[in-house]
Amino acid sequence: MASLQQSLKQYFGYDSFRDGQEEIINQALLNRDLLIIMPTGGGKSLCFQLPALLKKGIAIVVSPLISLMQDQVTALQDNGIGATFLNSTLDFQEVRRREQNILSGKIKLLYLAPERLVSERFQDFLNSIVSTIGISFFAMDEAHCISEWGHDFRQEYRQLRQLRFRFPNIPLMALTATATTRVQKDIISQLNLKNPAIHRFSFNRSNLYYEVQPRQKRTYQQVLNLIQHLEGSGIIYCFARKTTEDLASRLREDSISALPYHGGLNDEMRSQYQNSFIRDDVRIMVATVAFGMGINKPDVRFVIHHDLPRNIESYYQESGRAGRDSEPSKCILLYNPNDKYKIDYFIKQKSNLQEQKIAYQQLTKVIEYAETNYCRRIVQLGYFGEKFKGDCDGCDNCLNPKEIEDWTIEAQKFLSCIARVEEKFGIKHIIEILRGSRAEKIYKYGHHLLSTYGIGKDKTSTQWEYLGKSLIYQGLLNQTNDSYRILKLNKESWEILRLKKQVKIAVENNSIEKRLTEFNPKALEIELLLQRLKKLRKTLADKENIAPYVIFGDSTLKIMAQIQPKTLETLSKLSGVTEYKLQKYGDKFLREILAFCHQEILPTNLPNHTQMKTLQLYQQNLTVTEIAKERGLTISTIMSHFAELIELKQPINLDKFVNIEKQKKILNIIHQLGNQPLKVIKDKLGDNYTYDEIRLVKAWQKKINN
Incomplete structure (x- = not known):
């Protein structure tokens, strides 16, 4: 045997x-x-x-x-x-x-x-x-x-x-x-x-990266930016059915294939949408929690939560639909503290007081997960009774630890203001007093006459709000559990005011340089071949009317792209390749690999040091303005780097900087005038075109011609 x-x-x-x-x-x-x-x-x-x-x-x-x-x-x-x-x-x-x-x-x-x-x-x-x-x-x-x-x-x-x-x-x-x-x-x-x-077994999914981002007012733009910088298929979980419909519709308008999924759709439509997602005909599924158990798609590369989940277990289940093939995947929660009021409303609908109590405890834990400054896995796994030491190297807090600063003086100002308004107001009102607001209600209550009025103008409203939440989270300040959310001083609050206790909070570390990763020239070649293999897999899957991952998983295709086997014998030894699949698909994938190795012309010249630093920051999804600020260079210099990188056949997406119609018109003028200086081409095009746009398109044309 x-x-x-x-x-x-x-x-x-x-x-x-x-x-x-x-x-x-x-x-x-x-x-x-x-x-x-x-x-x-x-x-x-x-x-x-x-x-x-x-x-x-x-x-x-x-x-x-x-x-x-x-x-x-x-x-x-x-x-x-x-x-x-x-x-x-x-x-x-x-x-x-x-x-x-x-x-x-x-x-x-x-x-x-x-x-x-x-x-x-x-x-x-x-x-x-x-x-x-x-x-x-x-x-x-x-x-x-x-x-x-x-x-x-x-x-x-x-x-x-x-x-x-x-x-x-x-x-x-x-x-x-x-x-x-x-x-x-x-x-x-x-x-x-x-x-x-x-x-x-341990509940820890080491291949998943967890991150929490503050949900911005322009939430759709935030989601769109995330999707544009993430690879592969993804799920976006939303609280309400209407949100799934609206978000999916807007994504389609921006040329991103997306479908909604919720309990209001009939069975046939839900089945149709689910199959489209599983078979990679649609990249994004925007769903309520109705889209859940039984989604047998192993290559979901990211899960975004548009709203706060009701408890840790729900979040673990929903975010866990990413990376079932054990490949690296991302789980991102967009957090708005006001989400807890929506959940609070549903908790209050429960008639059983014990169920209400448990639901509030669960809500507290998921808020702790969203607001914690230490390893997110400690909170998540602790919910299931599993102790975790932290330093997971797989969440935003561990990869980009915040710096601990002494904010005792600021805390004294904040707490003193609460005492002077007799503990009758919430965070927003306290911040307005500290920053010297001229709002009508400040004058109505006579709070412009307080000694704390205007003493916090050196900090932004966001910074004061962050301090207030940190005090509450650390148990240094209380907040009522009702719709008014009134701030109340406790024993620790008075110790701070009497200089018997220090306050230290974690603040963002603004150094981007530490996030730079080593650039591997081989990575471009592997990525190009991987995309060709995925395209072949999708073509074969469509012919057989099956999901692409059924043929070969992403991990197997990555190994093929890295090893680049030249014979069926070598191919047969790769993980995920059975004898049955070797006979059925081996020749087709081997031909694709051999064709790539013979045909693909890869860059021989590599970027220099300064170009490489710009490329690395670009790959961290920073904007041109952010890159220029980080490097202490002008925007024009950074755009010159991009043009040089394009000529060197590095992975710079021209469409991010110049829209398609402008590209066509610039190329048309270049063809008419020949290889002329930028000024000559710009004079012909007019004021609606910038030198940077022309420089980038010229670089792209040189790359193609070479």
């Missing part, structure tokens, strides 16, 4: 197991009951798919969503594995055909919804399976659905408890991405698992 590693390579193309997988599979082969709590992207599906192929009989997999089971079956079939599903999308003849394949032993994995598995009409066929080919085990995916304490309880899952009594000798395997201790116990109890081996 082949070793587990050999079987892993044969069926799935991987050279090694992920953490914990091999032990789980060995226990499954020994017919043990299993409870597996493994985070999204950890390789949960392989834990039941590989044992199913190695054991006698057929494995029956319970899956809650039609789309999820269909996607998994398609991926298995494209690996040459006998897998199928039975659900309501199939007509009678197709069901009968698949049942015959099952009873003839052609199928190793059968996916079913819980309702069908326990229905009376299905029992006769189930008995036929047992008597002819046998059932190797039952695998309950998304097992948290069986528990009323889980975050997605489904009543139909409760009926699965029948399996243990009907088939006492067939092993049961329960799998889920998240489960508290209480939910774990409930799963074991409901399924009547016999002395199960319990495998619980």
Whole structure:
């Protein structure tokens, strides 16, 4: 019998197991009951798919969503594995055909919804399976659905408890991405698992980068800028249905393929939109939380939360839909403190006071996550009872730590002002007093006569607001939990005022230089080939009517682009390439790689030191003005660098600086006049064109001609 590693390579193309997988599979082969709590992207599906192929009989997999089971079956079939599903999308003849394949032993994995598995009409066929080919085990995916304490309880899952009594000798395997201790116990109890081996893994998703940005007033422009600087497919989660519709519509107007997804759409439209996203026909899905469990797309490269989620668990689940293939991905939360008032409104609609209390505690934790100055994983993982030391090197706070400054004097001014207004006002009013506002209400209350009036003009309103929130967050100041949000002094506040306690807060570190990364000339070549391989993958996927990732995952294509194999033998050794896929797709991808290596003319001259620094800042998504300020150079000098970089065939996007119509007109004049100085070309074009625009287009033309 082949070793587990050999079987892993044969069926799935991987050279090694992920953490914990091999032990789980060995226990499954020994017919043990299993409870597996493994985070999204950890390789949960392989834990039941590989044992199913190695054991006698057929494995029956319970899956809650039609789309999820269909996607998994398609991926298995494209690996040459006998897998199928039975659900309501199939007509009678197709069901009968698949049942015959099952009873003839052609199928190793059968996916079913819980309702069908326990229905009376299905029992006769189930008995036929047992008597002819046998059932190797039952695998309950998304097992948290069986528990009323889980975050997605489904009543139909409760009926699965029948399996243990009907088939006492067939092993049961329960799998889920998240489960508290209480939910774990409930799963074991409901399924009547016999002395199960319990495998619980860290909730930490090291490939995900977490960031929180203040949500700007011009939120759409902020979202658009993010999308334009992020690669690959993405999900944008919004609180309201209307927001999803509006945002998707505006993105399409800006030539970004996007669709809305929410509970108000009919089933057919939701299914159509979801398939468009999964198959890379649409890049962005703008969705409410209705777009969730069962989205089997491993190559989502970013998730943006337009609004504050209701709790940490929701955020973990939703942001966790990025990077399921373990490739680096980004999770960005746009935070506006006022979002908590919207959530507060819904909490107040709960009739049960205990539920209200729990909801407020959850809201407090997610606000802590958004406002914390230390490692965001400490807050996130702490919610699940997992201790994390920090310094994750994968969140904005760890990668760009804020500087700690002594703001004791400013805090005394702030707290003194609160005392002088008798603790009857909120942050905004206190800031207006400190900054000497001439608003009518300041004069109405006589607050222009206070000694603290105008003593804070040296700080901006934003800085004072940040200080106020820091005091509240550190427990140095209280704030009422109502719509008025009145500030109240506490014991620590008075210690600060009496100089018995210092106040230190974290402030932004404005040094951009430390964020520069080493530029790798080879990276351009790899990226160019990767894009060609992705284009080929999409063409093949469209012909077969499947999702592109089913053919090869992004990680496999990246390895191809880096290694650039020249033979099928070398290609076969890459992770993710099975013998079946090598025969089916190997020649096509090998031809593309060989054609690239023979045809692609890559830059021979590399940027000099000053050009390189400008390029690195550009790759950090800084604007021309920001780059000029950071480098202490004029904007014109920076634009000259861009022109030089374009000529050197470096990845500068001309469209960001000169719109398409202007490019066409400038090129037309250059063709008419020939290689003339910039002034001659500008005189011909007129005042609507700048020297920088002409310089960039000329550089682009030289790059093409060379």
